[in-house]
Every structure is written in structure tokens, then in C-alpha cells.
Amino acid sequence: MISHFRIKDPSTSSIYHHARWKQQSIHKKSTLLVTSQGNVPPPHLSQSLQQKIRDLLFNHVHLLPTSTNSIKPQRQRNPPPTGIILCTIMGTNPISVAAPAKGDDNYVLDMATSVVAGGKVEVCLLEGKPIPDSWALDKNGMPTTDAEAAMDGLLLPLGGTEENSGYKGFGLGLMVEIFCGIMSGGTYGPHIRNWTKSDRPADISHCFVAIDLTHFAPGFEDRMSDLLNYCRNVKPVDPNKPVMTAGDPERIQTQKVEDDGGIQYHINVMKEM
Helix, strand or coil, X not given: CEEEEEEECCCHHHHHHHHHHCHHHHHHXXXXXXXXXXXXXXXXXXXXXXXXXXXXXXXXXXXXXXXXXCCEECCXXXXXXXXXXXXXXXXXXXXXXXXXXCCCCEEEEXXXXXCCCHHHHHHHHHHCCCCCCCCEECCCCCECCCHHHHHCCEECECCCCHHHCHHHHHHHHHHHHHHHHHHHCCCCHHHCCCCCCCCCCCCECEEEEEEEHHHCCCCHXXXXXXHHHHHHCCCCXXXXXXXXXXCHHHHHHHHHHHHHCCCCCCHHHHHHC
């Protein structure tokens, strides 16, 4: 059974407290669905809120899709050579899925439905580095390795161009729009305010789904650990690059930050802060 709650005009804290207030419902129903419409800090759900939700529900599988402003292209009737129009339909529309395993182990996927998150292009711009030509298009709809041209252009959907199955990334992004903007009654697609402007509220929507594992087959955490460890123990082509599952790179980076005593930034990034 599904229990659904809709929150309008939430703050970061109110979403968390509303979910906490409704936590008991998760144990009564197999699935808890919370949709939110309102001015949660743009351009994405704050990391602190995501962590609070995870801490609250981490004995469950949960999904956290978030709609964002429009920076992703798609085909038109008479497309240019790249098969892409210079018209945006949706943003990077990230998806986060977390599932517990044994002990402190877990699976935590946090990904954009574009080839990369916009922040990676911005970091390359600040550090004066080129970007791969598969990340973005310039304002003329052509692939570019220039981060500045990419910032003025468009990010490609996950998969890239159509011949590389970019339509799948576009489909996933559209799925996020359905779960977030459409279901919540908030803005969606090209109607979401551009992230570079502040003339009106962002009105970005979110969707939280928590699934109570006690309503399904027993031994979830044991089987989850078995699957994760199987993947990690697959022999890699390069012994220096072991196979990792979602969440492993972040755990390694977290340990590095702790060992270094803080986060290291490029000097140009520091100047922008």
C-alpha cells in the first residue's frame, strides 16, 4: 500500500520534520511518497536535507528525484546535423537511490540524468581546463571542449547524442519531471526559473519515496551485501582501478578529506566564493 503526503511551499527543515512526523506511516504501509512544491534552496536539494532524510529512513530503500531548471536539449522535427535543437526542455534532474546493506555498508546512488552535472563544467571553467567533447554543446549546437562555450550552451542528456542512446537519459529526466513538478503541482520543464536569475522564486519540486523492506522478502541486507561485494571483487582490467559501486567513491573521498584535514580547492574556485 502507498501513503502519500503533499507539501506546498516547504522550507528545508519543514520537509524533514514533516517526514519525521509521518515516519510511523512507513511502518503501516509498504511505501511512503512525499511530493514537495516550493522554494527549497536551488538549484538542487541541499546535501544536509538529503542526509537528514537518509538518517531518518535508512532502514528502508528510498528514492529522491529532484527537478531542476532547463539546460538539457532534445530533437526537433528538422534537426541540425547533431540532431539537437537549441531549445531547452529540462534540467539535469538528478536521482538519488539508497539501500542498506550489512553493517555500515550501503548503496547510495546520486546522479544527474545529464552526461554530467553542471557544476563539473563550472569547475573546469574556473580551473581553466577543457571538457570532454561528449559533455555539452555550444550555443550553435555543436560539440565543444570549451567550458565557457558549454556554460553558454547546453548539457547533453545521459548517453549523449541519439546514436549513443541519449534518448534514454532524456527519458529518465522526463520521468523526474513527472514525479516532481507534475505530481506536486509545481513548475516543470522549461517553466522552472533559470538558475542564474533571481527575479522570482525557483519553485523547484522534489519527490521522496520510502519503501519499508519488512513488507518484502526477508534478508534484504544480507543479499544486498552479497551483491555489492560480488561487484567489488570482480577482477578489473587495471588492478589500480578496482570495481566500485555507488557510494564507494564518495566514501574514499570522505576519508581523504579527513586525512587531509579539510577540502582542497583550486585558487580560482576560492576567488569565486
